Amino acid sequence: MASTIFHDRPVFPRGFRCASRNVGLKPQAKDLAVFASDVDAAVAAIFTRNHFPGAPVIVGREIIRGGRLRAVVVNSKVSNVATGQSGIDNVRRMAAAAGTELGTSPANVLVGSTGVIGVPLPIDLIERGIRGIAADLQDNPLVGAEGIMTTDRHPKALSTTVGNATVTWVAKGSGMIEPNMATMLVYIFTDAALDAATLDRMLRAAADVSFNMLSVDSDTSTSDTCAILANGFAGAVNEAAFSDALMAGCTRMTEILARDGEGAMRMIRATVQGALDMHEAKRVAKSLVNSPLVKTMVAGADPNVGRLLMAVGKCFDCTVRPQTTNAWINGHPVVAGGQRLDFEDAIVRETLRAEVVDLEVSLGVGDGTARAYGCDLTAGYVEENAAYYSS
């Protein structure tokens, strides 16, 4: 895969704009964003696999089936999950409000909500607050990114060029929401001309090696959504080049989200090679980034490498042979043949203080490779998530 260059400052593809506002769900910070295409765009999306999807996910699946989208409207603070039929009704009202402002049918508007579960969506505030938002539309993706932030420490947007086309990612992270669950929302915009089926195929392939390999705390939100919109303004693109760029951008955004996990000081990137197959490689890589003991080891910058073996070894159903298992921390060999090497403790300890900690494991039993993304576990995570949500 050719290396992908991201723009210094993210830009939108032709025909896409966004706006964001405070509509009163939060005291002051922005809590509503819209993203709009000038014309109907082809769309594909992936939603949470959680059995309790939020109302926006339930309605969103229906909307996406049409394959066309004109706009995305997102609120933070309240997730509209576990709210029953009135939750569904509120999604439709929110889509209708955005559709009215943007001159399109609610059937072309994807709704996202993120925040506390089981609380009714203050739909009146949203309907009132969205009025006139079309006049605010402008072309800086960071403005939209700011509107969907919760406890993210910074707005998240990326863009790159593929032939004549631009691809732009806007996301909110795995920061806790009013301390509620980590929700990932990713919206991808392009002016390339690609149909819904092609977008769907490419998005699933890209998400498989990026967002689906991200874990901040092993908990799966009821609201996770990743959608891609293509409005065709730039005409046809080389599909292979587009697919590569899509994968690269999704991977970069995954790293940005991992790095900004709740309370996180460091990103953990776990690479597994030599597994029996890709599925086992994914299992082991995820076990590494999900292990509380590996996560606290990284938080403490402590080369307690037995924890790596523990996390690999607890994948009971995978083929693991101690005698062929090697491991590295940021390139330094720490385990060979299942045994701890007599490495220079101070050097490995120092490298663990880097912002990105690469854990590599070679299993020596096959050709399966995978990479997973996570972050360290700090007291900050606990503090953020143990606080009273209603205070």
Add this chain to the structure above:
Amino acid sequence: MASTIFHDRPVFPRGFRCASRNVGLKPQAKDLAVFASDVDAAVAAIFTRNHFPGAPVIVGREIIRGGRLRAVVVNSKVSNVATGQSGIDNVRRMAAAAGTELGTSPANVLVGSTGVIGVPLPIDLIERGIRGIAADLQDNPLVGAEGIMTTDRHPKALSTTVGNATVTWVAKGSGMIEPNMATMLVYIFTDAALDAATLDRMLRAAADVSFNMLSVDSDTSTSDTCAILANGFAGAVNEAAFSDALMAGCTRMTEILARDGEGAMRMIRATVQGALDMHEAKRVAKSLVNSPLVKTMVAGADPNVGRLLMAVGKCFDCTVRPQTTNAWINGHPVVAGGQRLDFEDAIVRETLRAEVVDLEVSLGVGDGTARAYGCDLTAGYVEENAAYYSS
């Protein structure tokens, strides 16, 4: 199952004694314990499923195959894991040293080690320190329990009576070891006359609903061991009654271990009923006690019940229907038909401050039930596990 009464102060069955000492692995605290039967006892054991078992587990599996045991010797501070052939040799030397002191063959001695991984066992200190330990043998199980403690906040022993027989549990907990991985060691002693095959069957059944349903942090130690020794001094017992008592004691000890998890303030007991089958009930119950967001919710005494739904809903491969899902916190209904109930927040908040937090979920899709045991996730856990292991 009849309710089991545990003795106010734990006692040993006839013919069992123990001793513990500091042999210099730790600065001052006890770091070595022996448990001895006056005669060979029938034995069964269960070991960790981790692919990187410690040397004592590798040798232990071999020892247990003989079905007879005379003694158990355990050290803390160093786990003897990932130490290769010299680790195996050190287990045999430790068994030989204990065998010499207790007048039995090393083939009748089970060795346990718990502590840092990948560090050579200071076998010379152990061989020197164990000398004369036979003279220290006495009949208080808490003395042996004290010898195997690591960061456990208290020694853990229990006993009960079945007919003429006594059953005694001695355990060390899921406290972090020099901050290394949580290891569970449980030794069960009885003077009932039961053969190894019967013990094995009963132990597996009891562990399935107790120790195997315990999770402090979802990480599986490389050293977990649970063994039962029966020396026959009390003659035959009613097997059903014994099995009931064994299950009750293992469950009680599981609760004690959960309550003393690293940094834990509260025990979480998750009961699932109405699952498709027992396997799915176990999956959902474990998902609840393993979810960082549920664990921090309990730490914060915060009735953020959406997190319960999230943790149930992320069991992707289980049958979960929002409309038939109900949930309770310490008996208070908080979710019905997949929707958050309008419960009295202050009352549920107050009950979450109890030492034991019962989370109950009814899935309404079958007859499967299960209970899992865990603890809350506090900043104390992170602090304990992010500290430098070598300082």
